[in-house]
Amino acid sequence: MRKILEIQKQLLPDLMEILKKRYNILHQIKLSELVGRRTLATSLGMTERVLRAETDLFKEQGLIESESAGMRLSSAGEKLVEDLESIVKELFGLTNMEERIREHFGLQQVLIVPGDSDVSPMTKRDLGLAACKVLRKVMGKDDVVAVTGGSTLAQMAEQMTSMSPMKTNWFVPARGGLGESLEYQANTIASMMAKRVGAQYRLLHVPDLLSDEAYQSLMQEPNIHEIVEFIRRARIVVHGIGDAFAMAKRRRVDQQTVDSLRQDGALAEAFGYYFDRNGNVVHKMLSLGLRLEEIQQMQVVIAIAGGASKGEAVHSVLKFGRETVLIIDEGAANVIVKILDAEEQTEVH
Incomplete structure (x- = not known):
């Protein structure tokens, strides 16, 4: 063929x-x-x-x-x-791009769907459907699945209709809630996914951005502490990837922190951590939920993102190197491949 x-x-x-x-x-x-x-x-x-x-x-x-x-x-x-x-x-040449990205970053699997989410909203729906298929394959009995918020994860939740009932599985939010539309919050997405597949869920009703005093106070609450510990038992995490400054705006981060992010070369955001072009963590939000050390120990880390505008951010998070599965669209993939081409040319010269 x-x-x-x-x-x-x-x-x-x-x-x-x-x-x-x-x-x-x-x-x-x-x-x-x-x-x-x-x-x-x-x-x-x-x-x-x-x-x-x-x-x-x-x-x-x-x-x-x-x-x-x-x-x-x-x-x-x-x-x-x-x-x-x-x-x-x-x-479309997507198979070659999948294999190149997979090999370069040492991933288990890369899936690229045709189109560009920046141009076509329907491509985001295709991304969500692809993510559902991946999750269905990796999810086993009694698994706890942690999910982040965002429009792409919300679209994934919408597509989760064909999985058989999983009464012993749990869906949980990876972190607290952003100050954004309710349908894009991790709590909403976790509950919707659970309901669509007949699983159970737990919610974390705390803000995503906390002061040190609020963080310490909330962790003293027995109910909050118990839910956070439950979330940290997750074997699988599904997360989106965002542009650093778009996410800072969504989180209503103060101007001083924004200036600091810019000075440190922040490019991408994922699960509350900000990464520079080389995949280094340059800033983290003080938040309840999954910490980097838990994510690093997880068996399955699924990243999903779309649009050419996200290409650089996805590349940045991949450089950090904790993902096992990547699901992106053609728009993001083209940008990532161009960056890899440029890196290879720089190494040659």
Whole structure:
């Protein structure tokens, strides 16, 4: 299969580009389930005129069905997309990128989904679905799974519908709650995941950012102490990766700390720790929940992030080197590979 694809790329490059474009359209319709042309065009970065020509072709081929509310895939369209998914990673060059990133950072597994979350919200949904599949494979009986907050983890929680009931499993927040939308908080995500798979959950009702005095006081509370210790028993953690300054803003960090982060070269944030370009921890938030030493001892650390804008941040956290599984989109992967290329050229010279 790989040899045939390489021949096609050389002899029929235009055909390959058309195939990529048409797969992306059908894939986006599949993710949306039902979508209008204008919304789809915006999501794909296409004009409605160009998209109309493609969808008219799909209708003629019986791949999509139209109704007043929008378009959806027909059963034939569903099967075609399913069949294409097995070769699309080769087609987009994603398989090679997965292996290169995996080898470079010593990861157990790297999964790259097509698209860029910065451009298409539907790609974030695909990321969530991929993360669900990974979690389903690594999660065993009686496992405690810690999760962080954020929009990508929230999307993952939305996709967790097909796992069999896991009554002996627990979902817990990795840390306290950020001062942000309720649906993006770790507590909300942990409870939603648990409910969707028939598991149990525990919540940590404390702020994410604490003063030293508040931290010491809360840890003296027996209930809080017991829940924190339970969270630290987690075997699996699923976490997002954020831009350092976007996360500092979400956490309402004071200006003095922001200035300090900038001076120290902070680039990325994950589970309350800030990392520079070389993967060094340059700042940590005083917070209840998982500490770095627990994360370093965990058997499974799953990182999930998407968008070209997150590429540098993901690279920074990978340099720290505690992840076992990485799930990213094509946009982030392209940036990471470019950084690796630049590093290799620097080493040569």
